[in-house]
Amino acid sequence: MPREIPSLADILADARVWKLKDASAAPPQPVWSTGKSALDARLPGGGWPTASLVEVLLDDSGLGEVQLFLPALAACQHQAGGGVPWLIWVAPPHEPYAPALAQQGIDLGRFLVVRPESATEALWAAEQALSSGVCGAVFLWLKGTDDRWLRRLKLAAEAGGALGVLFRPERHRFESSPASLRVLMTRGEDAVHLELLKVRGGRPGSVDLR
Amino acid sequence: MPAPAPQTPGAAQVRQLWYAAVFPQLSSEQRSAQVLHRCARYAQRFTSFVSIDPPNALLLEIKGSLRLFGSFEHLCVCLDAGWNELGIPAYGAAAPSTLAALWLARCGERALIEDPAALTGRLAELPIACTAWNADRLRLLRAMGVARLGELLRLPRAGLARRLGEDAILDLDVALARRPAPRRAFVPRERFRDAFDFETEIESVAGLERAIEPVLARCVRFLRERQAGVQALALRLRHRTAPTTGLHLGLASVTGEYRRLRDVIAQRLLRLELAAPVRAVELISGPLERLSAASLDAFGGLGNAGRDSAAQMIERLRARLGDDAVYGVSPIAEHRPEAASRRVHELRRAAAPAVAGKGGDESAPRPVWLLGEPLLLSGREDSCSLRRGLTLEQGPERIESGWWDGKGIARDYYVARRAHGARIWVFQERQSKRWYLHGVFA
Numbered sequence: 001m002p003r004e005i006p007s008l009a010d011i012l013a014d015a016r017v018w019k020l021k022d023a024s025a026a027p028p029q030p031v032w033s034t035g036k037s038a039l040d041a042r043l044p045g046g047g048w049p050t051a052s053l054v055e056v057l058l059d060d061s062g063l064g065e066v067q068l069f070l071p072a073l074a075a076c077q078h079q080a081g082g083g084v085p086w087l088i089w090v091a092p093p094h095e096p097y098a099p100a101l102a103q104q105g106i107d108l109g110r111f112l113v114v115r116p117e118s119a120t121e122a123l124w125a126a127e128q129a130l131s132s133g134v135c136g137a138v139f140l141w142l143k144g145t146d147d148r149w150l151r152r153l154k155l156a157a158e159a160g161g162a163l164g165v166l167f168r169p170e171r172h173r174f175e176s177s178p179a180s181l182r183v184l185m186t187r188g189e190d191a192v193h194l195e196l197l198k199v200r201g202g203r204p205g206s207v208d209l210r
Numbered sequence: 211m212p213a214p215a216p217q218t219p220g221a222a223q224v225r226q227l228w229y230a231a232v233f234p235q236l237s238s239e240q241r242s243a244q245v246l247h248r249c250a251r252y253a254q255r256f257t258s259f260v261s262i263d264p265p266n267a268l269l270l271e272i273k274g275s276l277r278l279f280g281s282f283e284h285l286c287v288c289l290d291a292g293w294n295e296l297g298i299p300a301y302g303a304a305a306p307s308t309l310a311a312l313w314l315a316r317c318g319e320r321a322l323i324e325d326p327a328a329l330t331g332r333l334a335e336l337p338i339a340c341t342a343w344n345a346d347r348l349r350l351l352r353a354m355g356v357a358r359l360g361e362l363l364r365l366p367r368a369g370l371a372r373r374l375g376e377d378a379i380l381d382l383d384v385a386l387a388r389r390p391a392p393r394r395a396f397v398p399r400e401r402f403r404d405a406f407d408f409e410t411e412i413e414s415v416a417g418l419e420r421a422i423e424p425v426l427a428r429c430v431r432f433l434r435e436r437q438a439g440v441q442a443l444a445l446r447l448r449h450r451t452a453p454t455t456g457l458h459l460g461l462a463s464v465t466g467e468y469r470r471l472r473d474v475i476a477q478r479l480l481r482l483e484l485a486a487p488v489r490a491v492e493l494i495s496g497p498l499e500r501l502s503a504a505s506l507d508a509f510g511g512l513g514n515a516g517r518d519s520a521a522q523m524i525e526r527l528r529a530r531l532g533d534d535a536v537y538g539v540s541p542i543a544e545h546r547p548e549a550a551s552r553r554v555h556e557l558r559r560a561a562a563p564a565v566a567g568k569g570g571d572e573s574a575p576r577p578v579w580l581l582g583e584p585l586l587l588s589g590r591e592d593s594c595s596l597r598r599g600l601t602l603e604q605g606p607e608r609i610e611s612g613w614w615d616g617k618g619i620a621r622d623y624y625v626a627r628r629a630h631g632a633r634i635w636v637f638q639e640r641q642s643k644r645w646y647l648h649g650v651f652a
Binding site for chain 1: 519520522523524526527530531535536537538539540541542547550551552553576577578579580581582628630631632633634649650651652
């Protein structure tokens, strides 16, 4: 007796089957250009995803990790029609320097630094800010955290429509993460090397930024 | 040379009628302020504009009130009844100008003058003491043979101004309604203050949060009746044995909304460790402030259900993390890098000042992170040891400033790159030739 072959429609209806074409063809949310064409080309939709969590793994500050996002943030603040979205930095490793941010076109009237005492407080603050709906982006610097909190951050980012960026040390690269984009930053001889570890709706790969 | 006398306006031009109440019993300064406040609060039921004239008088604008109360006599009867009830009788008089009413009332005349043209005639009879000018001036006038206001008003204006001073002339102009004299309105200082004794002592923070809700609801009703909001609240938790715990709550903007106040209290209570069970709670509001149009939400947030305002978000962060943990940064037009940025805690939506006038090159690179103190890099002078670790990419940018306040600097700034890749902002002090790390290009 010949085995019954399931129809294509049945296969597609199976929740375990994921259609790559749909995912890459139409990005669900708008994106913000990174200002670097080499990087834009690798990201689905051509820029940083909004309303999602992005994870940047790096060991040393000074690779231009904040610089990756500043053009997008400035553009997002200036394009906004009604209220200018807020930018919130939670637990930055050093003091943000106002002239540098102003130079990049960041509206400092809508910029906030939060310095919580513990990692849990920092995660709580980031979650509150992400889900408030008035923030364009929330940056969070962390040493380590657990998966459960990251999931909460991701949900908060999706609910509030904000871009959550999490900066973590490189040693977390082999842990699983709910972030929709994971980037490992290292410095090569004459370029910054970005390793896209996980790209939702796209393919992992690497980019060199000069 | 004093300004020429302004013209007396016609009756139709005068929009105001002032009633002055003078309390002759009030003489001691300390008590009178309190009593006057009480009287002013009472007087507010007769008019919307009450002004206090220390040390012992009130001024009421009653042009509109006359129609409401039917006649001046009726209004006077009502006012007098009130003063007697408060236990301090007053003399009252009404005139188109504040000072005329005051002067008439000080002489104990119950008069009503509605026509400004009649002022000169009526005031002429009054003794000059009713002006309450200082004793020297009154003595001088008496020496000149002036005892009544009429005699004073007949004297030439220029001479009076020279002998008595400009302000005396001004007073006369105001009294004759020739010159407007704006008054400051009395605004009652109110606070919400209510205590609540619990039936059983409350030991947990969660229980406390629920127990406070009725008091908070009363506070919100109180605010709504006055169309006011608060920017600060104080909560006092009383214990049976331990001393009272006081909590101060600050809000990012004026509000009278139940949900927001409750959220802030809840977040603040989360941080609290109860020293002892709570027996009673007292809620005290800060000074009442007017709600701005933006803070009134007629639809109760229907449009953006579940979404917060930025003020709410900041409040919630501050309530839990502390006021100092949440701040903004603002650039300052200043050459010295360490002085060009500062923290700002009052988060008003002020336009960020332009960084213009910095003098230096606008396109000169500035790092995102600036170290609090420049960090001395090992290696002396322009030596090889330093060169091995760092590559200078851009510079020098010479910054030499601040010689005038003792914190002068003379530095050459460079953008450098470390061997393993971080881009940093370093400078060489020009005198000592030492190298410092000052910022990181993140």
